[in-house]
Amino acid sequence: MNALNKRAAGLAIWLLLLGMPYWLDWVGGYTSLGSRVLVLALAAMSLNFLLGFTGVLSFGHAAYFGLGVYGVGLTIKYLVSNTLIGMAVGVTAGTVAAAMIGALIVRLRGIYFAMVTIAFGQVFYFIAYRWNSVTGGDDGLSGWQRLPIDLRFTTVDILGNDKAFYYLVLVSFAVAVAIMAALLRSPFGRTLLAIRENERRARFLGIPVDRHIWLSWVISCLFVSLAGTLYALLNNFADPHDLRWDQSGDFVIMAVLGGMRAFWGPLIGAAIFVVLQDYVSSETTNWMSFIGLFFVLVVLFFPRGVLGILQRRTAP
């Protein structure tokens, strides 16, 4: 794709997202489905910052997503009735945990790294699952809801107005995605690509590889926990399953399905995944078999993802 085409595609994506609450009803969707796509797309794109652009396989991102979920839920329920402060707490919790765990595991590589991220992801799941009195245990954390945002000159009613909430999600998404895109264009991002392509050579060039991978991991987890806070606000509920390893797998499959070497790939993957999930779970109770089969088929027949295939076709 040449630069002009790329710009046109980017513009088209933003226009589609901006108008989503208005055209979605038309094609049989509903606004909160659009919010869901956007939130999970943000999570998958954040994961892909690490997976697709640094070449590091994490299978435990649900932990930081879930810390965002519980961070915002617990704050609004027990501390302050303020949506934005709740989000700040959720993002901080996820990022701090990621920074600490990242320091422990950053020296590991490949499949070992994947396995350790999976295992560490479970700690927070068990805490949420067992600490009944605070987190509500297996039943999840309910009894709280997102609250209108007071901007001094006006109040945005994200609770009563689905569309207003959608635009809160879209603004968060746009900021996060813009920062990630800018980072990838910067020398730092180019270095990450170099590490992905050939870690040994990058090391020979004097690049502090471990520090770069750690930074990429923390950035990725920061945005995934932002997605987590939005997800909690969307549902007005925190579910311990948001922290579990199945959720991490969902993020990875979204990235792969859309195409993990393409910046916008995970957005497409998330859209397909969420729409399919919405449809299939209303048609059959055997959702698990279906999603399992879906994973298997994507891996065997579709490993490059939608955008991967498109890019290859348009490449000269």
Place this chain on the structure above:
Amino acid sequence: MTQLLLFNLFNGLVIGAFYALMALGLSLILNLSGIINFAHGGFLAIGGYLAYTLIPHIGFWGALAVAPVLTAGLGLVVERVLIRPLYGRDPLYSLLLTFGLAFILEDGTRYIWGPATLPFAIPGWLSGPLSNTFFFLTGYRMFMVALVVVAVIGLFLILNRTRLGMRIRAGTLDLETVSVLGVNTRILRNLNFGLGIYLAGLAGVLAAGMLGLQPTIGSTLLMPSFVAIIIGGLGSLPGTLLGGLLIGVASGITTVFFPSASEAVIYVIMGLVLLVRPRGLLGEEGRF
């Protein structure tokens, strides 16, 4: 108090033996083929449920002998059809595939045998306690530990004394050279996968006797097995064994003092091990 501690210590040892059995199978597959088998828990459940179905026809002992073999057979087919195409590709893909497979197996067992917990009949003489003071020493638990010991000895004998075992160990170190020396590595990986799944099936039958049968039985046992491998050190089977026993005992002891942390404690141990010794207790330097 002492009795409670002893009880939980012993319980932890039994559970640890169990994690070890499962983790050894996972480790075999991981070491030779570089695949994290998420579906291992699914195979474990299949083993238990097959035994449940077989018991009315061939009795407990027959089922104990046959069910793991059938499970291993399923493993061989799965490896041949689904996993073989993924060798040599990014480990991401085999991870996703076995992840999907885990869902299919769990939902499949739920579909065939139902979601409710099924009782699992064990021979009467095994179910009673052996002593009144130490009521927790039931015959079945002793039998389980004994069987795990036998299985582990058997596994190490296969690996150290047979041609197949020798090739598996050699392949773990350098598969390319083994292939150049004229060994069919496709068959080798296939058999190795089957061996790993056999251990999962065996663990499944034993778990069914202790915990009862539920479709989720596999996925609850899977994560601790991962932790056991990481603590023991990737690439080391004795390490995996040690890791399994260690986390079993640790969570047993924690149950006495702080029951709600009994699951979280194994992850704390993992964090400490990674902090002090990133390659795991018995892992070789520089392998991963």
